[in-house]
Amino acid sequence: MFHALAQSSWLIPCYPLLGASLSLLWFPSVIRRTGPRPAGYVNLLFTLVALFHSTIALSACWGEPARFIQLPWLTVADLQLSFPLELSPTTLGACTLVTLLNFLVQVYAIGYLEMDWGWGRLYALLALFEAGMVALVLCDSLFFSYMLLEILTLGTYLIVGFWFNQSLVVTGARDAFLTKRVGDLVLLMGVLALYPLTGSWNFSELALWAQSPEAAAAAPLTITLIAVALICGPLSKCAQFPLHLWLDEAMEGPLPTTILRNSVVVTTGAWVLVKLAPVIALSSWASSFMIVIGSLSALGGSLISSAQVDAKRVPSYLTSVYMGIVFIAVGSGQAEAALLLVFTYAIATALLIMSIGSVILTVISQDITQLGGLWSRRPVTGLSFLVGSAGLVALPPFGGFWALMALLTDFWEQGQWGLVAVVVVTNGVVGFALMRMFGLMFAGDRQSMTARAPEPIWLMVVPMTLLTGLTLHLPLVMGWLGILPEEASWLSPLALVLLSSSLAGLGVGGFCYVFPRVTKPGSLLPKQLNDLFAYDFYTPRVYQVTAIALVDILSKLTDWLDRYVVDGLVNLVGLTPLFSGEALKYGNSGKLQFYALTIAFFVAAISLYMGWNYLPDLLSSPLPLPV
Amino acid sequence: MQLQYFLLAAAALFCIGVYGLVTSRNAVRVLMSIELMLNAVNLNLMAFSNYLDAAVIRGQVFTVFVISIGAAESAVGLAILLSIYRNRDTVDMEQFNLLKW
Numbered sequence: 001m002f003h004a005l006a007q008s009s010w011l012i013p014c015y016p017l018l019g020a021s022l023s024l025l026w027f028p029s030v031i032r033r034t035g036p037r038p039a040g041y042v043n044l045l046f047t048l049v050a051l052f053h054s055t056i057a058l059s060a061c062w063g064e065p066a067r068f069i070q071l072p073w074l075t076v077a078d079l080q081l082s083f084p085l086e087l088s089p090t091t092l093g094a095c096t097l098v099t100l101l102n103f104l105v106q107v108y109a110i111g112y113l114e115m116d117w118g119w120g121r122l123y124a125l126l127a128l129f130e131a132g133m134v135a136l137v138l139c140d141s142l143f144f145s146y147m148l149l150e151i152l153t154l155g156t157y158l159i160v161g162f163w164f165n166q167s168l169v170v171t172g173a174r175d176a177f178l179t180k181r182v183g184d185l186v187l188l189m190g191v192l193a194l195y196p197l198t199g200s201w202n203f204s205e206l207a208l209w210a211q212s213p214e215a216a217a218a219a220p221l222t223i224t225l226i227a228v229a230l231i232c233g234p235l236s237k238c239a240q241f242p243l244h245l246w247l248d249e250a251m252e253g254p255l256p257t258t259i260l261r262n263s264v265v266v267t268t269g270a271w272v273l274v275k276l277a278p279v280i281a282l283s284s285w286a287s288s289f290m291i292v293i294g295s296l297s298a299l300g301g302s303l304i305s306s307a308q309v310d311a312k313r314v315p316s317y318l319t320s321v322y323m324g325i326v327f328i329a330v331g332s333g334q335a336e337a338a339l340l341l342v343f344t345y346a347i348a349t350a351l352l353i354m355s356i357g358s359v360i361l362t363v364i365s366q367d368i369t370q371l372g373g374l375w376s377r378r379p380v381t382g383l384s385f386l387v388g389s390a391g392l393v394a395l396p397p398f399g400g401f402w403a404l405m406a407l408l409t410d411f412w413e414q415g416q417w418g419l420v421a422v423v424v425v426t427n428g429v430v431g432f433a434l435m436r437m438f439g440l441m442f443a444g445d446r447q448s449m450t451a452r453a454p455e456p457i458w459l460m461v462v463p464m465t466l467l468t469g470l471t472l473h474l475p476l477v478m479g480w481l482g483i484l485p486e487e488a489s490w491l492s493p494l495a496l497v498l499l500s501s502s503l504a505g506l507g508v509g510g511f512c513y514v515f516p517r518v519t520k521p522g523s524l525l526p527k528q529l530n531d532l533f534a535y536d537f538y539t540p541r542v543y544q545v546t547a548i549a550l551v552d553i554l555s556k557l558t559d560w561l562d563r564y565v566v567d568g569l570v571n572l573v574g575l576t577p578l579f580s581g582e583a584l585k586y587g588n589s590g591k592l593q594f595y596a597l598t599i600a601f602f603v604a605a606i607s608l609y610m611g612w613n614y615l616p617d618l619l620s621s622p623l624p625l626p627v
Numbered sequence: 628m629q630l631q632y633f634l635l636a637a638a639a640l641f642c643i644g645v646y647g648l649v650t651s652r653n654a655v656r657v658l659m660s661i662e663l664m665l666n667a668v669n670l671n672l673m674a675f676s677n678y679l680d681a682a683v684i685r686g687q688v689f690t691v692f693v694i695s696i697g698a699a700e701s702a703v704g705l706a707i708l709l710s711i712y713r714n715r716d717t718v719d720m721e722q723f724n725l726l727k728w
Contacts (some may be wrong), residue, residue: 590727593657593720597649 005053006060009087010071012050012095013135016102019046020127026120036119040110043123047103047130054095054134062089068140068204084202086140090339093481094137094271097343098264101350102130104463108354109256111459112361118162122254125159129257129265136268143201145272146184146191149237152265153180159261160253172249179246183236190229194279197222203275210278220283227286230276231293237269238323239316241297245539247319251312255357258312262319263350267342270326274342277335287331291419294327298426300537306433307533311356311366314437315349317536318392321430322349325423329407332419337407340483344399344474348391351467352434355384358456358464359441365449368437373446378455382442384468389434391471393505394427394498396490399474404498406485412494424497428505435509436521443514633674640667654711654718658704665697 023039025031061067066088074081106126113122132155136148154177161173195201197218198209209215215223234240239247247266251258273280280286297320305317322345329338358381359374360366375382387398394401404423411419455461470477478484489495512521522530532538608615644667647660669690676686712718 585728588726588728590724591720592723593649593651596645600645600649 003060006057006067006087006092007069009054009057009092009095009138010069010085012054012057012099012138013131015046015050015053016043016127016130016134019043020124020131022046023120023124023127028117028120030120036117039120039123040106043127044103044106044110046127047099047106050130050134051096051099051103054092054099057087058089058092058096061087061092064089066091066204081143083144084140085138086204087138091137095134097346098130098133098137101264101346102126102260104354104467105256105260105350108259108357108460108463109254111457112256112357113254114457116254122159122162122257125155125162126257126260128155129159129260133264133268137271140203141201142191142194142203142206142272142276145275146187146233149187149233149268149272150184152268153177153184156180156250156261156265159257160250162254162257163252166252168249169252172246172252176246176250179243180236183233183243186229187233190226190233193222193226193229197226206276207278210282215282218282224283224285227280227283228289230280231273231286231290234269234273235293235327237272238266238326239297239320240293240324240327241300241320242539242542244297244301244317244320245536245543247316248313248536251310251316255312255353255360258316259350259353259357262315262353263346266319266323267326267346270323270330270338270342273326273330274335274338277330277333277338280330281333287333290327290331294324294329294331295419295422297321297324298328298422299324299429302426302429302433303533304536306429306436307530309367309369309534311360311368311371311437311441312353314368314433315353315356318352318430318433319349321426322392325404325407325426328419328423332411332416334407334410337403337410337485340406340478340485341400341403343483344391344403344478347467347471347474348388348398348400351384351464351471352388352392354460354464354467355381355388358384358460359453361456361460362453363450367449368440370447370449371441372444372450373442374450374453375442377453378442380455380461380465382438384464385438385442387468387471389431389438389506391474393431393434393502395502395506396495396499397475399471399478401495401498401502402475402478402485405495408494408498409485420494420497424501427498428501431502431505432509433505435506436513439509439513439516444516630674630678633670633678637667637670637674640664640670652720654708654720654723655705657720658701658708661704662697662701665693669693 019042022042026036026039028036066086069085069087071083071085072080073083106123109122109126113119116122129152132148132152136145136152139145139148157173157177160176161169163169164173191201194206197214198206200206200209236243236246247262250261253261280290301317301320301324305314305321308314308317322341326338326341326345329335329341359371359378363371363374365371390400391398392400394404396402404427408420408423411417411423475484512518518524641664644660644662644664647663648657651657651660672686672690672693674686676684676690680686708718711723715722
C-alpha cells in the first residue's frame with residue numbers, strides 16, 4: 001500500500017491540476033447564478049488529497065535511498081526526452097511542505113477573499129502554482145525544471161494581474177513577467193549549452209559529470225559562462241539584485257498569493273540552484289559571482305525593508321534578503337544549509353505574511369505609519385507576527401537560528417570573516433526591520449485607521465495559528481527529521497555573535513518603535529539616505545535609464561528602419577516606374593515634326609552604330625566606290 | 628563627274644529636306660520639304676540607274692513612279708492641310724498637338 005503510493009508520486013501534481021480545471025467551471029461567465037465558492041472548496045479537497053498522498057509517500061520512502069522514475073515524453077532522432085522523477089525523502093518532504101502551505105493558504109484565502117467574485121480564477125491559479133511547484137521539486141531534469149519555471153512565470157503574470165482593473169496591478173504584472181522572463185531566457189541559454197558537454201539534463205547525472213575528468217578538462221571560460229547563465233535564472237526567480245524590483249511590484253496581487261509566492265514560489269529558484277550546485281561549483285568565478293549577488297541582495301534588501309512604510313513591501317524585501325543568504329550558501333558550496341534555510345524561511349515567512357494580511361484586511365490601510373496600538377485588540381495576530389519574526393531571525397531555539405548556524409559554522413571555522421559579517425549584519429538589520437514593523441503596527445497609540453480593528457474570521461485565524469504552532473515546533477520537527485545541525489551548539493562563540501546581532505537589531509527596533517524613546521527615529525538618518533532606502537535605491541529609475549531606455553531606443557530605431565528604409569526601398573521600386581511613366585509621357589509631344597525628328601535621329605544613330613566598323617575605311621580611303 | 632558626287636548631292640538635299648521637315652512651322656513648307664526629300668531620292672535613283680544599270684535603266688522607271696506618287700501625295704497633303712486650315716484657321720505646325728500625352 002505504502003510502496004504503491006510512493007511509486008505513484010507522479011500523481012501528486014495531477015490532483016491540483018484536476019482541481020484547477022474543475023474550478024474553471026465556477027467562472028462568473030460559466031455559472032451565472034450560484035457564485036464561485038465551490039471552486040475554492042473543490043481545490044481545497046484536491047490539495048488535501050495531494051497533502052495526504054505526499055505525506056504517506058514521504059513516510060513510505062523515509063530512510064530509503066532515492067528512487068528514480070522515468071516518464072517518456074518525446075523521442076526525436078537521437079534526442080530522448082523523458083521526465084525523470086526523483087523520489088527521495090528530500091523531494092517528497094518538499095512536496096509535503098508545498099502542499100501543506102498551499103492547503104493553509106487556500107483556507108486563508110476563503111476568509112480573505114470573502115468579498116471577491118474571482119474565486120474560480122484565483123483558485124485555478126493557486127492550484128496551477130501548487131502543481132508546478134510539486135512537479136518542480138519532484139522533477140530530476142534541468143530541462144523540465146526550466147519548463148516548469150516558465151509555466152510558473154506565466155502563472156505569476158496571471159496571478160499578480162488578478163485585479164486587472166487597477167493600473168498598478170497591470171504594470172506590476174508586466175514587470176514581474178518580463179523580469180523573470182529575462183532570467184529564464186538566460187537560464188535557457190545555459191541549459192542548451194550544457195547539453196553538448198554533459199549529454200544529459202538529469203540533475204543526478206549532472207552531479208556525476210561534475211565529478212568526472214571530462215568536466216575538469218572542459219574550458220574554464222565555457223564552464224564559467226554556463227554557470228553564470230544557470231545562476232541568472234534563479235537570480236530573477238529569487239528576486240536578487242539587480243532583478244529584484246518585480247517582487248516589490250508583485251505585492252499588488254491578492255495577499256494569499258503573496259504568502260504563497262514569498263514562501264514557496266520564489267524558493268523554487270533556490271531549489272533549482274541547489275540542484276545545480278555541483279555544476280556551479282566547477283567555476284570559482286561563478287561561485288564568487290553568486291556570493292557577491294547574494295551579499296548585495298541580503299544587505300541592500302534588509303536596509304530597504306527597514307525603510308518601507310508599506311506593510312506588504314517589508315516582507316517582500318525580506319524575501320530578497322533570505323534568498324540572498326541562500327545564494328551565499330550555494331555559492332560557498334553549502335547546499336545542505338541552503339535547503340535548511342529555505343525550509344525554515346518558508347514556514348516563518350508564510351506565517352509573517354499571514355499575520356500582516358490579517359491586519360490589512362480589517363484596518364484597510366497598508367501604510368504602517370498610519371497603524372498602531374493593535375496589540376491589546378489583536379493578540380493572536382500580534383503573537384503570530386512575533387513568532388514569525390522569531391522564526392526568521394536567528395533567535396534560539398527557533399528554526400532560523402539553526403539554519404543560519406548550519407551556514408555560518410563552516411565560514412567561522414574557515415575564517416571567512418567577510419561572509420560571517422554580511423550574514424550577521426543582515427540578520428541584525430532584519431531584526432530591526434521586523435521589530436520596527438511590529439512597533440508601528442501593534443505598539444503605541446491607536447490611530448484613526450486602527451481605532452476599531454477586530455480579529456478576522458476563523459478561516460484566517462486557524463491557518464495562522466496552525467502555522468504559529470508549526471513555527472514553534474520547528475526545532476522539534478527538525479530534530480525528529482534529523483536535519484538539525486549537530487555540530488551547531490547553543491553556547492559556541494558563533495551562536496553568541498548571531499544572538500547578539502539579532503538582539504541588537506530587535507533591541508534597537510524596540511527602543512525606537514515599541515517603547516519609543518526616540519520621537520522621530522526616521523530623522524536620525526539624513527533624508528537622502530532615508531529616501532534612497534525607501535525608494536529601493538531608485539531601481540525603477542535605474543531600469544528606466546538603462547535597460548528600458550536601450551530597448552526603447554533600439555525598438556524605435558528598428559521601427560523607423562522598417563518603416564522608412566525597408567518599406568521605402570520596396571515603395572521606391574513601385575514609385576520609380578510610376579514617376580518615370582509620368583515623366584516619360586511628355587515625350588509624346590503631339591507634334592508630328594517631333595516624331596519625325598525622333599525617327600530621323602534614331603535612323604542616323606542606328607546607321608552610325610551599324611556602320612561604325614566601316615567608318616575608318618571610309619575616312620582612310622575617301623570615295624572607294626568603283627566608277 | 629562621278630557617281631559619288633551625285634550621291635553626296637542627293638544626301639545633302641535629303642538632309643536639307645529633313646531639316647526643313649523638322650524645323651518648319653508652316654505646314655506648306657513641311658510639304659515642300661517632303662518634296663525636296665523625294666527629289667533627293669529621285670536623284671539617287673537616277674544616278675544609280677545611269678552609272679550601274681545603264682543597260683536596263685530600271686531606276687528611271689522607279690523615278691517616274693516616285694514622281695507620280697509624290698504628286699498624288701502633295702495633292703492629298705494639300706487637301707488635308709486645307710481642311711485643317713478651315714477648322715483651325717491656322718497652318719502653324721505648333722498648334723496641331725491635340726494628341727499629346
